Amino acid sequence: MSGPAAALRGYDAELREGLAELRARREELSGRIREEEAERSRLQGRIGALTERLARTSESLARHLAARGELDRTIAETEAAYGKILESSQTLLDVLKGEIGNAGKASEPQN
Template sequence: MSEAGAALRGYSAELRDGLSELRARREELNGRIREEEAERTRLQGQVWALSERLARTSESLARHLAARSELDRTIAETEATYGQILESSQTLLDALKKGIENAGKASEPQSTSKEKEEAAHGQKHY
């Protein structure tokens, strides 16, 4: 029976060595798992922070886009109104010039047709 006992002791030693190796591998794997869990937690924190930052940036961008749109509308309306003012000013200026021209003609002494005829021929009767 000593052979059987020796074989049994040999098997037992191999089993202990195998179990020790498996436990060592498990501990190594547990270390990797803890590192990856820590990395995942760190990355989730970054994702959360970036999501918050993205949301704030999107809201700010939306406000800026709305403000720019309002400014664009105001500029377009102002330019259109300014164009109308320029047109009206030109019309008013034309009317003023015509009025001045007509007022100048009205204030000139009216000559008779006889005076015009004599002035054209260079003769005048006294």
């Protein structure tokens, strides 16, 4: 009976080796899983921080764009008003020159 018993001991040894190898692989894989879970956790934290930063930047950008729009409108209105003032000044100057010319003619001695 040493034949079947020896075979059984051989199978037992191979099974134990196979199981030990599988357990070692599982342990290695568990280490990789822990590393990747830690990396995922770090990345999720960064995503959260970046999402918050993006929201703050977007809000700030919207405020700045609105302020620039207000300045653009104010500049356009001021330039238009200034143009009207220049136009009115030119008209007033023309009228004044005409009046000066008329006053000069009225004060000349008549022949």
